[in-house]
Amino acid sequence: MNNTIVAPTIEYGTLAPLLLIFGAAIVGVLVEAFAPRYLRKAMQVPITLLSIAGAFALVILQVVSGDVPTTPVAMGALAVDGPSLFIWGVILVLSFVCVLLINDEGHFVASAAAVPGSADEEEAERSGSAHTEVYPLALFAIGGMLLFPAANDLLTMFVGLEVMSLPLYLLCGLARRRRLLSQEASMKYFLLGAFSSAFFLYGTAMIYGYAGTVSFAGISQAMATGALLDPLLLLGFSLLAVGLLFKLGAAPFQAWKPDVYQGAPTPITALMASGTLVAAVGALLRVFWAGLGNLDWNWRPVIWVIAALTMIVGSILAITQTDIKRMLAYSSIAHAGFLLVGVVATSSTAAGNAISMQAILFYLLVYGLATVGAFAVVTLVRDPGGEANHLSRWAGLGKRSPILAGVFAFFLLAFAGIPLTSGFFGKYAVFTAALASGREAGDSLGAWMTGLVVVGVVASAIAAFFYVRVIVLMFFNEPAADGPSIAIPSTGTVAVISIAMLVTVGVGVFPEPVLQLAHNAAAGLFIR
Amino acid sequence: MTTHYLILSGLLFAIGAIGVLTRRNAIVVFMCVELMLNACNLAFVTFARQVGNLEGQIIAFFVMVVAAAEVVVGLAIIVTIFRTRRSASVDDVNLLKY
Numbered sequence A: 001m002n003n004t005i006v007a008p009t010i011e012y013g014t015l016a017p018l019l020l021i022f023g024a025a026i027v028g029v030l031v032e033a034f035a036p037r038y039l040r041k042a043m044q045v046p047i048t049l050l051s052i053a054g055a056f057a058l059v060i061l062q063v064v065s066g067d068v069p070t071t072p073v074a075m076g077a078l079a080v081d082g083p084s085l086f087i088w089g090v091i092l093v094l095s096f097v098c099v100l101l102i103n104d105e106g107h108f109v110a111s112a113a114a115v116p117g118s119a120d121e122e123e124a125e126r127s128g129s130a131h132t133e134v135y136p137l138a139l140f141a142i143g144g145m146l147l148f149p150a151a152n153d154l155l156t157m158f159v160g161l162e163v164m165s166l167p168l169y170l171l172c173g174l175a176r177r178r179r180l181l182s183q184e185a186s187m188k189y190f191l192l193g194a195f196s197s198a199f200f201l202y203g204t205a206m207i208y209g210y211a212g213t214v215s216f217a218g219i220s221q222a223m224a225t226g227a228l229l230d231p232l233l234l235l236g237f238s239l240l241a242v243g244l245l246f247k248l249g250a251a252p253f254q255a256w257k258p259d260v261y262q263g264a265p266t267p268i269t270a271l272m273a274s275g276t277l278v279a280a281v282g283a284l285l286r287v288f289w290a291g292l293g294n295l296d297w298n299w300r301p302v303i304w305v306i307a308a309l310t311m312i313v314g315s316i317l318a319i320t321q322t323d324i325k326r327m328l329a330y331s332s333i334a335h336a337g338f339l340l341v342g343v344v345a346t347s348s349t350a351a352g353n354a355i356s357m358q359a360i361l362f363y364l365l366v367y368g369l370a371t372v373g374a375f376a377v378v379t380l381v382r383d384p385g386g387e388a389n390h391l392s393r394w395a396g397l398g399k400r401s402p403i404l405a406g407v408f409a410f411f412l413l414a415f416a417g418i419p420l421t422s423g424f425f426g427k428y429a430v431f432t433a434a435l436a437s438g439r440e441a442g443d444s445l446g447a448w449m450t451g452l453v454v455v456g457v458v459a460s461a462i463a464a465f466f467y468v469r470v471i472v473l474m475f476f477n478e479p480a481a482d483g484p485s486i487a488i489p490s491t492g493t494v495a496v497i498s499i500a501m502l503v504t505v506g507v508g509v510f511p512e513p514v515l516q517l518a519h520n521a522a523a524g525l526f527i528r
Numbered sequence B: 001m002t003t004h005y006l007i008l009s010g011l012l013f014a015i016g017a018i019g020v021l022t023r024r025n026a027i028v029v030f031m032c033v034e035l036m037l038n039a040c041n042l043a044f045v046t047f048a049r050q051v052g053n054l055e056g057q058i059i060a061f062f063v064m065v066v067a068a069a070e071v072v073v074g075l076a077i078i079v080t081i082f083r084t085r086r087s088a089s090v091d092d093v094n095l096l097k098y
Helices: A012-034 A037-065 A082-102 A119-126 A134-150 A154-172 A179-211 A216-225 A231-248 A256-263 A266-291 A293-319 A324-344 A350-378 A402-416 A422-441 A443-476 A491-509 A512-523 B003-022 B026-051 B055-085
Strands: A381-383
Touching (some): A012 A134, A037 A082, A037 A134, A082 A134, A082 A266, A082 A350, A082 A491, A134 A154, A154 A179, A154 A231, A154 A266, A154 B055, A179 A216, A179 A256, A179 B003, A179 B026, A179 B055, A216 A266, A216 A293, A231 A293, A231 A324, A256 A266, A256 A324, A266 A293, A266 A324, A266 A350, A293 A324, A293 A443, A324 A350, A324 A422, A324 A443, A350 A402, A350 A422, A350 A491, A350 A512, A402 A422, A402 A443, A402 A491, A422 A491, B003 B026
């Protein structure tokens, strides 16, 4: 028996971005506790924005200095590898622009505890109080998003999942207008989210029973030597997949997404549609590729079916929507399906896997920014009672406000994957990776991968129909006499829309630099 | 013999899952989710005994902490809904659909 206790080592330099975000979140909580009310917003905004920018700078510094660790850090709890750093960078950029949106006036309730329509609520509105707790909550959620895809064992991943989700459950219920919808979204998200994370946890328990450990290295080692058709392993895999696919919003676990996206305050919807999706895809990839890589004969058909189903369900149900946020939610479901095509596209060689990984990383960046841009436009089209989310209210927007409608149309074209937008190269990269993976496998499996790409292209065509329908509605319909007003955008919102627009156009015309960056990040694949 | 404990854990998880799907009161639904988490804990501890390391027992502590945090958030949300609607039934929250 070895009785000496070895002190754990923590690589503070490598973990600095994560520690900075969590540290700033805790400082934010302390500000809420001790700073006077009138000072809070003035302190929270710089703390939040500077910490996100600082964390991004630290990520860039780590990439530029070239000391990307080749072994897991923090005693094997986290894997800060190329894909992790790329995903961190994407999440930090997306959350920075989302915080700029959150920062705008009038999105959040003055007092969440006041019953809607009561005298308390009126009083809170009149006194101009605001929930500045939103900023530390958002920071905790962002910290969870960073932790979730970088986790190197299932326990850390579960903790990351909860740290990401718990603040988001609360943030969903804090909309200033239509508070009943917002509270309802919050409750639905919470109950279903807690339900799905229980599945994730039971899956973890089953895998632990099979492998005797929850670290991805240990799991894949146990699979290399042990039986692959062990019931514990298969049960564990299925339950883990339920938990992860729920967070991603893949069919048949997509039901929460439209409700929550519609009810939540729009800046939070933007954060969920971009940051959470990126983190969930990263975590899903890590579990399936790094943890359960040896089981790919079992999980690839399952994910194949789910990818096809998700693309079809997302695209078809989007057609019937009359609410702009709901429509964007279904579009987000369809995009989750396109990303899953990349997850299925594994290969027997590391180079082949790196191509699929590069495609997914690239897709995450371009889709995330276009989404935030689209939701930023949604915040600007307003009725007296809040945002004008019903599609009929958007009729003729192109005649009243050509620039705004033009920008929105451009984001929709990027979602549809029209050439000269970033979305085209995203889809192109994912589909090519899938075809290459099928070609390599040959014969029947190759045909299956081609089939999945065909489903993807058909789904894209269906999706293009409803995107174009909105564009036609905006530009070729007469505006209603009492149409919605276009809010004068704040500097923050202008910055968000400009950044999103710039990247969508820029990457659509010159994709090489970003593709190269994704290629470099993907080259080393996951470490475990 | 650890099998009995695993069967018990599976039963608790199933009871919790069925409860979430069939019960109508949000508080009860939430308690069923907690039951599922506790079923996970039992499975972890049992497997720790079976495979002969302490990892599973340590995970159980983490799960307890997460479950406690979840209770805070969950009850806050359910109480807010109850104050607004005078009802905690999950059938009554039906404004968001289609």
